[in-house]
Amino acid sequence: MKKLLVSMLLLGSFMVSAQKNIYEHKNFDRLSQDHKILAIIPFLTNLDLKHDMSKSDLEHLKEKEGYAVQNALETYFSKRKSKKKFSVEFQNTKNTNAILAQNNITYEDIDVYTVKQLSEILGVDGIISGNMDLNILLSNGVPTESSFMDYFLGDSNYGRIGIKISDGNTGKLLWKYEKKINKKTGKNTYDLIDRMMKLATRKFPYDREKKKGKNKNKG
Numbered sequence: 001m002k003k004l005l006v007s008m009l010l011l012g013s014f015m016v017s018a019q020k021n022i023y024e025h026k027n028f029d030r031l032s033q034d035h036k037i038l039a040i041i042p043f044l045t046n047l048d049l050k051h052d053m054s055k056s057d058l059e060h061l062k063e064k065e066g067y068a069v070q071n072a073l074e075t076y077f078s079k080r081k082s083k084k085k086f087s088v089e090f091q092n093t094k095n096t097n098a099i100l101a102q103n104n105i106t107y108e109d110i111d112v113y114t115v116k117q118l119s120e121i122l123g124v125d126g127i128i129s130g131n132m133d134l135n136i137l138l139s140n141g142v143p144t145e146s147s148f149m150d151y152f153l154g155d156s157n158y159g160r161i162g163i164k165i166s167d168g169n170t171g172k173l174l175w176k177y178e179k180k181i182n183k184k185t186g187k188n189t190y191d192l193i194d195r196m197m198k199l200a201t202r203k204f205p206y207d208r209e210k211k212k213g214k215n216k217n218k219g
Helices: 002-020 028-032 055-081 093-102 115-122 148-153 189-199 208-218
Strands: 022-024 037-040 044-047 126-134 159-167 173-181
Touching (some): 028 173, 037 115, 055 093, 055 189, 115 126
Parallel strands (some): 044 126
Antiparallel strands (some): 022 173
């Protein structure tokens, strides 16, 4: 009974936190009404690791973490897509990365291109992107040594992640979800994204169930 109560309290706190950290453009429906396909690009990463390393090694690790989140998001969307949960399609990330490479766009300079430019190059209606600030290598997994109270209180802060959806036609930010990364958020990149997006499901703008709810309210 105690375990059930603790689980319910944790879930409740996660849900409240998820709702507070979500932004949606007031004109989302109008701006996204013609959206059919979105591209997920590698996430920009800032690493603050405790041990010293060369600049090239650090840049390599940043890139590794950025692509790991891109892959994790594609995996999450693919699982939900098979259940017809979304009103849009997601471009295969291998195709996304190949098109970027063909246009000489690298991980190091992808941030100098605007959303409109990237959308046109990739042939999509919108871009899913994001930023991470990490003090661990999330793709390697979070440290497992911790007490029960550390887990419950969410101690051991490993950074922060922000996921954004932007309109390809106007370049406007349509939706954003930010979350701190700690022991409660998942043991690795895939676990983090899976838990994170599940908490945001009811607020994810392309979720079919959410759209049905909006239509009912309008009616």
